Amino acid sequence: MKELFLIRDNLANKISYYHVILLLLSLPFDRFYNHLILASLAIHTIIQFKRGSAKPLFTWRTLILQSLFWVTLVGTLYTINFQQSLSEWELDIPILLIPLIFCFNNLDLKKYRQNLMTIFALGCTVTIGYLYLDALITIRHYHMPWSSILSPAFTNHNFSQPIDMHATFLSLQIAIALIYVLSRLVGERLSASTTLLHLFCSLMLTAGIIQLSSKSIFAALFLVINFAIPWFLLQGKKRIWYMLTTIGLSCVLLTGIFNSYALRDRFFVELKEDLSPSFAGQTVEPRLARWKIAVKLIEKKPIVGYGTGSEIQLLQEQYFAKKFYSSYLHRLNSHNQYLSFLIKTGIWGLCIYIVILVYGIKRAIKKRDIVFFSFMILIAVVSLSENILDADKGVMFYSIFMSYFVFVSEQPEKIILPVKRHKFFRKVATKHAIEPSLL
Numbered sequence: 001m002k003e004l005f006l007i008r009d010n011l012a013n014k015i016s017y018y019h020v021i022l023l024l025l026s027l028p029f030d031r032f033y034n035h036l037i038l039a040s041l042a043i044h045t046i047i048q049f050k051r052g053s054a055k056p057l058f059t060w061r062t063l064i065l066q067s068l069f070w071v072t073l074v075g076t077l078y079t080i081n082f083q084q085s086l087s088e089w090e091l092d093i094p095i096l097l098i099p100l101i102f103c104f105n106n107l108d109l110k111k112y113r114q115n116l117m118t119i120f121a122l123g124c125t126v127t128i129g130y131l132y133l134d135a136l137i138t139i140r141h142y143h144m145p146w147s148s149i150l151s152p153a154f155t156n157h158n159f160s161q162p163i164d165m166h167a168t169f170l171s172l173q174i175a176i177a178l179i180y181v182l183s184r185l186v187g188e189r190l191s192a193s194t195t196l197l198h199l200f201c202s203l204m205l206t207a208g209i210i211q212l213s214s215k216s217i218f219a220a221l222f223l224v225i226n227f228a229i230p231w232f233l234l235q236g237k238k239r240i241w242y243m244l245t246t247i248g249l250s251c252v253l254l255t256g257i258f259n260s261y262a263l264r265d266r267f268f269v270e271l272k273e274d275l276s277p278s279f280a281g282q283t284v285e286p287r288l289a290r291w292k293i294a295v296k297l298i299e300k301k302p303i304v305g306y307g308t309g310s311e312i313q314l315l316q317e318q319y320f321a322k323k324f325y326s327s328y329l330h331r332l333n334s335h336n337q338y339l340s341f342l343i344k345t346g347i348w349g350l351c352i353y354i355v356i357l358v359y360g361i362k363r364a365i366k367k368r369d370i371v372f373f374s375f376m377i378l379i380a381v382v383s384l385s386e387n388i389l390d391a392d393k394g395v396m397f398y399s400i401f402m403s404y405f406v407f408v409s410e411q412p413e414k415i416i417l418p419v420k421r422h423k424f425f426r427k428v429a430t431k432h433a434i435e436p437s438l439l
Contacts, residue, residue: 004115012048016107019044020116023400025123027173028165031392042097045105055103061410064359065099065403067352068092068389072308075345079307080314088308091392094399102407109404110411117180117371124177125201127163127170128208134162149211151262156213168386169393171214172378175221176401178205179374182225186242187233187370210257213266220381224374226250232370278324285324287335287385293318294334298342305346311390314343333390337383340390360402363409372405 007017019041026033056062069092076085102109109116135154139146148154156167163170181202184190190198209217226246230239257263278289297306297314306314312331319328334340341350357380364373379388379398388394 004119007112007115012044013107015044016041016048016105017112020107021119024116024120027120027393027396027400028124028127028170029163031396034392034396038094038097041105042101045101048106049104050106053106055407057100057103061406062099062103064356065406066096067356069096071341071345071349071352075305075308075349077307078304079309081307081309084309084313085307086309088390091390091395094396098399098403099407102403108411110408113408117177120173121177121181121201121205124174124208125204128174128204128211131159131162131208131211135159150260152265155211155262155266159211159213166391166393167212168214168217168382169388169391169397171209171212171217172382172388172394172397174205174208174212175217175378176371176375178202178209178221179224179229180371181205182229183233183370186229210253210263213263215267215271216382216385217378218267220374220378222250224370224377228373228377229370232368232373284326285319289322289324290315290327290332290334291336291339293322293324294336294339294343298339298346301346302342303346303348305342305344305349308344311340311343311387333387335386337386337388337390340387356402360406363406367409369405369409372409375401375405 005021007014009017019037023034023037023041026037072085072088072092076082076089079085132149135149136146138144139148139154152158160167160170181198185195185198185202209221226243229246230242234242257267274287276286276288278285293315297318311333315334316328316331319325319332334343337353338350341353357376360376361373361380364370364376379402382388386394389398
């Protein structure tokens, strides 16, 4: 555990390392801390900047990582709501800034990948533990039955409410931590103590996923855990046995969810309602009805859309006309990132977003990086049900991990020879360098 925090490096890199740790640990909490730590890291990077050691800036990698910010910028040129477009500029600043920081900062992200991801997973585990503790204290205080922990009062947004975090955005972080922990358990030989720690973290994180009850995250994890992990990390009989085991456990888990009134309603009944047509007297309008409104708006301007910051204004007008008063009062967006891009920047904006997703998935497959691949799958799946890039927590999660995984994937593997072998090859190389000069 000590080596996670006491690294051997120069002072500037140590400070950068601790900044990244704090940034990852702060993700589940108030955005004030995220932005403060990011600003501090940016200032430190500027102070310690060394031109010779900076990574190339003007590359396709940087352009792709920053492209969503430029989409927002271009969409402002023809927006119908300039004031709101400026707010989206501010929201997307991390997408512009973080690739620049990783370019100019000297920290070896690949060298410390395992450390950083382990600390992030531990931080997510502690966060889930705190939320469970808060729920149990509340249950005891009000003399409720312990089974209330699975009631609607303590699931989904009500579970994450103590840290004021949207359940799906918190689930994204928990899912990445869970995939990392499982990948180490499946793909590496760990010591007994490390195995026990990872097993404990995986159980806590899985419990957190169930408690947060995000349908899109649950679907993405089902695919990744049962199919992607064995494809990336295992071969032959091990792959078959793993898939049989995890699919069996998944069926047991689904049976348990179906037998729980609150979880069954959340995962099955609400999903059916979300994908059903609207009818008079509904308290909350289904997603499908809002998607139909969004599609009608898109049909009028499919190529360029209505400009950055236009989505809420246009939807509000349609909600009021359709008597969708709940959606109107809560100023709901389309709850679909793909439709959101089509409304704001049309087909050209959506195409850029799809290119980014394809780029990330192809790079992850090429590098056989299961955590990176899982991240891309999570983003692609959650984009079907949420405007992930219209919320600060979504933007921070996307910009940090997308840039991090891409920069790690482009760094070459370092081959470190044992000391004796290194000395032997150095002597051989020196001998061959001297002999020609003697001739």
